[in-house]
Amino acid sequence: MRTLIQDCVAGIPPVVETAARQEGLNPRDMARAVARGHVVIPANPRRPHRICAIGEDCRVKINVNIGTSGDRCDPELERQKGMAAIAQGTDTLMDLSTGGDIRAIREMILSLDIPVGTVPIYEAVRKAGNAGDVDADLLFSVIREHCRDGVDFLTLHCGVNREALAALHSDPRILPVVSRGGAFHVAMMAHSGQENPLFAEFDYLLEILAEYDVVVSLGDGMRPGCLQDADRHAKTVEYLNLGRLAQRALSAGIQRMIEGPGHIPLDQVGYNIRVIKELSNDAPLYLLGPLVTDIAPGYDHVVATIGGAVAAMHGADFLCMVSPSEHLSLPDVSDIIEGTRVARVAAHVGDTARKKEGYKMPRERQMAEARRNLDWAEQFRLSLFPDVAKKIHARDSSGDTCSMCGDLCAVKMMRELFESGKKK
Numbered sequence: 187m188r189t190l191i192q193d194c195v196a197g198i199p200p201v202v203e204t205a206a207r208q209e210g211l212n213p214r215d216m217a218r219a220v221a222r223g224h225v226v227i228p229a230n231p232r233r234p235h236r237i238c239a240i241g242e243d244c245r246v247k248i249n250v251n252i253g254t255s256g257d258r259c260d261p262e263l264e265r266q267k268g269m270a271a272i273a274q275g276t277d278t279l280m281d282l283s284t285g286g287d288i289r290a291i292r293e294m295i296l297s298l299d300i301p302v303g304t305v306p307i308y309e310a311v312r313k314a315g316n317a318g319d320v321d322a323d324l325l326f327s328v329i330r331e332h333c334r335d336g337v338d339f340l341t342l343h344c345g346v347n348r349e350a351l352a353a354l355h356s357d358p359r360i361l362p363v364v365s366r367g368g369a370f371h372v373a374m375m376a377h378s379g380q381e382n383p384l385f386a387e388f389d390y391l392l393e394i395l396a397e398y399d400v401v402v403s404l405g406d407g408m409r410p411g412c413l414q415d416a417d418r419h420a421k422t423v424e425y426l427n428l429g430r431l432a433q434r435a436l437s438a439g440i441q442r443m444i445e446g447p448g449h450i451p452l453d454q455v456g457y458n459i460r461v462i463k464e465l466s467n468d469a470p471l472y473l474l475g476p477l478v479t480d481i482a483p484g485y486d487h488v489v490a491t492i493g494g495a496v497a498a499m500h501g502a503d504f505l506c507m508v509s510p511s512e513h514l515s516l517p518d519v520s521d522i523i524e525g526t527r528v529a530r531v532a533a534h535v536g537d538t539a540r541k542k543e544g545y546k547m548p549r550e551r552q553m554a555e556a557r558r559n560l561d562w563a564e565q566f567r568l569s570l571f572p573d574v575a576k577k578i579h580a581r582d583s584s585g586d587t588c589s590m591c592g593d594l595c596a597v598k599m600m601r602e603l604f605e606s607g608k609k610k
C-alpha cells in the first residue's frame with residue numbers, strides 16, 4: 187500500500203481534494219505541501235471519518251484530550267466529554283486513557299466522526315504493570331494494535347534518547363521530566379540500561395506506520411515543566427533529535443508532526459517555534475499551551491490561550507486544548523467545554539496574524555460593520571460563541587443599544603451624527 191505522501195507525489199488523492207476544499211486552497215498546492223511534509227492529514231484508511239489538514243497555509247487546528255485515569259475511570263463521562271468537545275468545534279480528539287478497559291474505551295472514541303490520536307506507551311505501561319517493565323516487543327505490538335484499530339495519529343516519544351537523558355543530567359532542571367510519556371521512556375531506559383527502542387529501532391517503527399499510513403506526532407518528552415526550566419539543555423537536544431527523525435520519516439513516506447515546547451516565558455515563544463520549524467524543515471508543529479506563567483492554576487486555559495495565540499502567530503499549526511483543571515484534576519465536561527472554547531479563540535487569533543488575508547478576513551470586517559449598525563442578530567451570527575453572547579446581552583437588553591453605556595451609547599451617537607451630517 188502506498189502512503190498519502192507517496193500518493194501526493196503521483197497526483198492529488200481524494201482526501202487531499204476534500205481537505206483543500208475545506209481550507210479554500212488549491213488541491214495541487216496542498217498535495218505538494220503534503221509531499222514536502224509541510225502539511226499532514228491524519229486519516230487512517232481503516233476508519234472513514236471527517237478529516238482536517240494541519241500545517242502550512244491551513245487554518246490553525248485544535249485538539250482536545252480526553253481519557254480515563256487510574257483514579258477516575260468512567261467511560262461514559264469520557265464519551266460525553268468527546269461529544270462536548272466535538273459540539274464546541276474541536277478538530278481532533280486524543281484518547282489518553284490509562285484506566286479501565288483501555289481498548290474498549292479507544293474503540294468507543296474511535297466510533298466518533300473525527301480524527302483521533304493516542305499515546306500507545308500509556309497502554310503498554312498498563313499491560314506491563316509498570317514503565318520499567320515495558321520492552322520493545324510489547325511497545326511495538328501496542329503501536330501496531332492502535333494502527334490496526336483505526337487511530338489516525340500517534341504520539342511517540344522517539345527523541346527521548348540517551349543523549350537527551352545525558353543533557354538532563356548535565357544541566358539539571360527543577361522538574362526533570364513532566365511529560366507522562368517522556369517519564370515512562372526515561373524509566374524504561376533506566377531499567378533496561380538500553381536505548382529507547384523507538385529511537386534505536388526507528389526504521390522498524392516507520393515500517394509499521396507505513397503499513398497503516400498513520401501520522402506520527404514526534405512527542406516532546408523533554409518539554410520544560412516550568413518557566414525556570416525553559417532554557418535548560420534537554421529540550422534543545424530533543425529538538426535536534428526530532429528534527430533528524432522528522433527528515434527520516436519524510437524520506438520513508440511517513441507523515442509526521444513535531445510536538446513542543448511546554449512551559450515557556452512569553453518572550454521565548456517565538457524563538458522556540460522558529461528553531462523547531464527550522465530544525466524540522468517546516469514540519470507541522472503541535473503544541474500543548476505553551477503555558478506562559480506557572481502561577482495561575484484554575485486559569486491555565488487562559489494562560490495557554492495567550493501562549494497559543496502567540497505561538498500560532500509565529501508558526502504553530504495545531505494547539506492542544508488546556509482546560510481549567512490543568513495541573514489540578516482530570517477535566518469534567520464543563521472544563522472540556524471551556525477549554526475547547528478558549529483554544530478556538532487562540533487558534534482564530536493566530537489565524538488573524540498568519541493567514542494570507544489575516545485580520546482583513548470577511549468575518550472580522552462583517553463583525554465591525556454589525557457593531558457599527560447595532561445589528562445584534564448579525565453580531566450573534568458572527569460570534570465564535572453565539573449562545574454565550576446572546577445570553578449575556580439578554581440579561582438587561584433594552585432598545586437598540588446594550589446596558590454598558592445605555593442612553594450614552596457612543597456608537598449610536600456617532601451614527602446619528604454622521605448620518606445627519608450625510609443628509610446635510
Ligand code: SF4
Pocket residue numbers: 587588589590591592594595596597598
Ligand atoms: S452601549 Fe456602549 S458598549 Fe453597548 S453598543 Fe453602545 S457603545 Fe457599545
